[in-house]
Amino acid sequence: MAKGDDVEVLEVAGHSVRITNPGKVFFPERGNTKLDLARYYLAVAEPLMAAMGGRPVLLQRFPNGVTGSSFFQKRVTPTKADPWLTTTVVSTPNGTTSNALVAVDLAHVLWAVNMGCLGFHVWPNTAADPAHADELRIDLDPSPGVTFPMIQEAAAETKALLDELGVASLPKTTGNRGIHVYARLLPHWDGYTVRAAAVAVARALERRRPDLLTAAWWKEERGSRVFIDFNQNAPHKTVFGAWSVRANPHAQVSTPFTWDELATIEPRELTIETVPTRLSERGDAWAAMTAQDLAPLLDLHEHDRADGLPDAPWPPVYPKMPGEPPRVQPSRARHE
Structure with missing residues (x-):
């Protein structure tokens, strides 16, 4: 890890990933910063990549942390500074296409974190096989x-x-x-x-x-x-991905767990601070998938x-499908 003027450079997956303004507080209630978020993803890298590696991802960016405004970013373009970024063509229900980021490795994840992405909305297919949902x-x-x-x-x-x-x-x-x-x-x-x-x-x-x-x-x-x-x-x-961090005050993580834990799992306890320790103690609950x-x-x-x-x-964003019932609320249909 290299430090500069308000920049941390992380060497990840063969790339130098810049974390600008690393001390910017993303979770004011807890005091967690952008660098804390990056370190969290470093700590869960192996199961994270097992869950979403090679898949297109949709970024919901919070440039000023969870208390600021957010927006979704589907289109990503490699830049002169980061020519190694990998994208793939994805479609919307109406047929519009765009180049989405592919979670090829952890460098791509941390690049998105630097852009203010807290967690990732993940496609159900890999970029290599877009025709099949797995x-x-x-x-x-x-x-x-x-x-x-x-x-x-x-x-x-x-x-x-x-x-x-x-x-x-x-x-x-x-x-x-x-x-x-x-x-x-x-x-x-x-x-x-x-x-x-x-x-x-x-x-x-x-x-x-x-x-x-x-x-x-x-x-x-x-x-x-x-x-x-x-x-x-x-x-x-x-769908919001496994191991991704939610934009709520508690910095909760969408956490895989085993069926044996179902009766005792407490979502509020699964945060960017507790999940890495849980992972080191219990391993990846989805390893057998x-x-x-x-x-x-x-x-x-x-x-x-x-x-x-x-x-x-x-x-409603999808075209009318064969065999689909009328898209009318039942109460409205009865009234009409």
Whole structure:
């Protein structure tokens, strides 16, 4: 590590990465600086790269820390100072393309940190194989009135269903109030197919525990239940990445954990200060994640189709899809 006039230069992955204004406070409530954030990512480098290495990432930049304004940056252009930056072409739902940063190595991560990126929104495919989504991401989203113990119970139900279907899964905190359940997939299916599997999982979970879980896209139909956000698997959709730091006052980390820890996990305790120690003591909770077959979940999808269920609603930024029901709130449709 070299020091200059208000600059720290980190030698990482064969590149010299500048951290300008390293003492700038990014988390005022805790006093953590930009350099503290960079050091955190250095400390979790191995599992971080195992989770998102080689994937395109969307940057949400907070140039003045968590209390300042932020903006999303999808387009990245290598500069004269950093010609080694790697990008790849990604698309939006309407077909617009841009060159997104690829998390090739930790130097790319720290370059983004220097730009004020706290955490990373990650594509479900690698840059080398954009046609295939190799992750199923079950987002257990807390609706108003949902407590974290309810989220934990929802995660347990998700695990039980996937276990019955022979699909191994692993959880992580979202860094806020939810839990994500991931299954690594063989790179054989596109995002449309993986989303169809996610819709089937959401509906199966709702049938098992309608008191706790809902697949209802419209908020007015959810009540105080955990929403299984199947559309996090829609093509071109990014999800907040494992080991990434959230822009909240506590500097919480979206932390992988084991199923044995589900009942005791406390998201507020998982921060940029505590997670490196936890990692050194317990290792990477996702180290055993392996690629699997999506077929059992696609069988669920086919059963739903045979029962006459239409597709679930898509987000409004997507074009109208074949078999999709009308994009009208149920209360409005009844009124009309």
